[in-house]
Amino acid sequence: MTTKANATDDSFHVFDTTLRDGAQREGINLTVADKLTIARHLDTFGVGYIEGGWPGANPRDTEFFARAQKEIAFENAQLVAFGATRRAGGSAADDPQVKALLNSGAPVITLVAKSHDRHVELALRTTLEENLEMVRDTVSHLREQGRRVFVDCEHFFDGYRANAAYAKSVVRTAHEAGAEVVILCDTNGGMLPAQVQAVVSTVIADTGARLGIHAQDDTGCAVANTLAAVDAGATHVQCTANGYGERVGNANLFPVVAALELKYGMKVLPEDALAEMTRISHAIAEVVNLTPSTHQPYVGVSAFAHKAGLHASAIKVDPDLYQHIDPELVGNTMRMLVSDMAGRASIELKGKELGVDLGDDRALVGRVVERVKERELQGYTYEAADASFELLLRGEVEGRARRYFRTESWRAIVEDRPDGTHANEATVKLWAKGERIVATAEGNGPVNALDRALRVALERIYPQLAKLELIDYKVRILEGRTGTESTTRVLITTGDGVGDWATVGVAENVIAASWQALEDAYTYGLLRAGVEPTE
């Protein structure tokens, strides 16, 4: 199959709903900071549309839209607000929920509309005719207000089975009222590809509307259902990063775009974006605090892992006989042996990305690969800790680690008093510019107390630290061990008002791991500030 679509025209939409539908996944609970970080990753990856949430429905989403438009310079994506058609019996113009959508400032609005007759009666508690009126009124009102409108037909496929004529009349109504795309949603996820293809073809023929597809993975066919809709003429695909979503999940963005680009020969992402796919998949997993799936198609660490032996020699002669695509195309690598995720290619790519010139020094790159392998075996991850990786990289390039201070020792005490209040105290002993400094501070927790003690100790010597702020803090117990006796990984995001950076620490306990990540965070902050290393 060939195509007219490319990332700059609008003839095919890659629409991501990780921040809205994906956030429905059991166990995911996103802060506004998380959402902004994920939005940046998705924009870098090059999706055309990012559905950010339901402004008005909850304060977090309202804040996200306000800050995303202020703080993110989108290069590829348009921000999309999700909301519902106006309430029954009212008018879109004075519907507070509809107003909130406009107030979000999002240029594109996705309206969810009922298209299953029983749902209209049971969930909306209104008449089939009024539901059509709600669609017509809300779409035209938003169009009059100058917004682009997409309409999600919720429970479409089940509705089509129950009452095809009505389901199609909802599509027709949305289309005629000015919706650019009408999305057929398999909300309960029970469809199979052959069925999706048949329904989509018929609906296109009968309504003339531009159609999109929103598939849930309850039959394990969400990716295939999405592609079946494209085969039938849909030109808009709704997906989520890593397939996050309610119940089993949504159609996974990564295998869908990989199939479109590599199997269909379509151009749906910016040049070279596909090679970022593995990195971005893992980075988003870290943000939502879920272990990246090792067996995810294309991006899993096992996706191109081959048991050596039997085929090894043949693989060396012609690897393409044993892999369906070149893993480099998606930023992954073929692995003949277990464990490490790092390859020369990815190190060179990251070096370039960080502006650290590795030149053609193969020995240097080799050393970095070795260091990364060794650290990742210990539990470090550099996917989501670029600052720690850059410190490691510069350490190898410059022959010695960047050091602004040397820690002698530290101590943290947490005490729960009979009255229920807590005392948190930390003491640090360190050397900076030849001076031994001992500082003690209290905090609302042991890590906060250590953070403050470190500031107290260093701020006089390094006033640049004053504007540093800890923005996010994540802890993960590493897999395959048990409970509180296992290795702990801490990821810390620090900001200086200009930008953010992430650092990682790994130790047998959360406080020691936090300390490592704090040391890296302060060191990188001083590096960013252009301070010369002193130790």
Added chain:
Amino acid sequence: MTTKANATDDSFHVFDTTLRDGAQREGINLTVADKLTIARHLDTFGVGYIEGGWPGANPRDTEFFARAQKEIAFENAQLVAFGATRRAGGSAADDPQVKALLNSGAPVITLVAKSHDRHVELALRTTLEENLEMVRDTVSHLREQGRRVFVDCEHFFDGYRANAAYAKSVVRTAHEAGAEVVILCDTNGGMLPAQVQAVVSTVIADTGARLGIHAQDDTGCAVANTLAAVDAGATHVQCTANGYGERVGNANLFPVVAALELKYGMKVLPEDALAEMTRISHAIAEVVNLTPSTHQPYVGVSAFAHKAGLHASAIKVDPDLYQHIDPELVGNTMRMLVSDMAGRASIELKGKELGVDLGDDRALVGRVVERVKERELQGYTYEAADASFELLLRGEVEGRARRYFRTESWRAIVEDRPDGTHANEATVKLWAKGERIVATAEGNGPVNALDRALRVALERIYPQLAKLELIDYKVRILEGRTGTESTTRVLITTGDGVGDWATVGVAENVIAASWQALEDAYTYGLLRAGVEPTE
């Protein structure tokens, strides 16, 4: 689609290769005992064929075939031995590898044959004609020895793209030599459903052979590819439990048979077997020592989990509007997640699910809703902490919180010594059964030290605590804008060897939040053990 197939006739084959191809999954390493246990589960589930391994290729598989035939009274499955065609230039009759297949005693033998011309030349290092001779000779020899023979055409789809005529000649040769089924293998897993359907239809038309399908999941379409082959006329599907397999994995047995039985209306399993699916999926995961995927279609614990709120009332009226099948059909259950949108309806449903009778006490339900909202405002999440929610619920129902001990105070100290080692010590002071207990313990971290001190303090009074084990520990900082000064949420999963449960703690620091989650974890463990509250 309807069918003539049923579990007793042979017109459709459900062929499981968990023990052979599934065992290729990175991280799986099966003992003979593991294989026997899995074979029993698969036979109970009702698959028609169990491929046990490659007898002769390794002693473990040889032993498996010997013991399986002695120790297992198969009720549904036939045991299948996997092997290769005889070596080039030899004769099947005196090929030791072929002899080992016969010696295994397996009534059915699956032969792997090359069907991609480049693989014949590169990996087999023989001529295309000799490869056909190897297939013909080996199949007829095994048939003469009274065995049923299936032939796996390795790399068939890539081979078909490279040289369709040759790929088909291998199918024809195997068919004419007496192979009952010729299986088209997407060994590299790069196919999409539409392509599979087209190729399978053509090959059936051109060869007249009975075809099977073996799909790998590298495009995320293995289940759909398997169903596409069935749509095209294949009557034999090769799958693995939970989709275990090399790289991304194989077609997952469970969604494939569920689709065939529930969506196609075929009868491919014994009566009532499907209702065992969830149990068997989890049991097999335990044997291979992998955590069951929470988001696996049909059988995952999240597969029928709904964020309550909005839809809860409608779900109560007609659950089938919100699920693609009745979860009971596959032995799973609908779960309501208590989220910050929690309303009366979802609390009532949740109470029913937990077996806590809320009767028609609207005031009580109202109080629970209020408590949940108030706690979730503070940062608690009950969606991921069922045990803490049940304690809250019972507290309201019973008018007082379940208490087995009262904490007076606790203290944790973490010290980083100049030599880089850490000292972690915790002291707890509490009351249980009218006794004041002070206990101190060390750990590899502050939470671990607190956990141990709590055990030391309580185990004499509550020996039931001995078998409790912390399984997972997650920390999240809420309101991600101010790093270590924000509220901390800790989620702890605890197990007692029978099941596990999750508890939540929220406080201004990670240690205090962990303590809360620990208190709930121990309290719920004692509740589960049937111990009466004492405080």
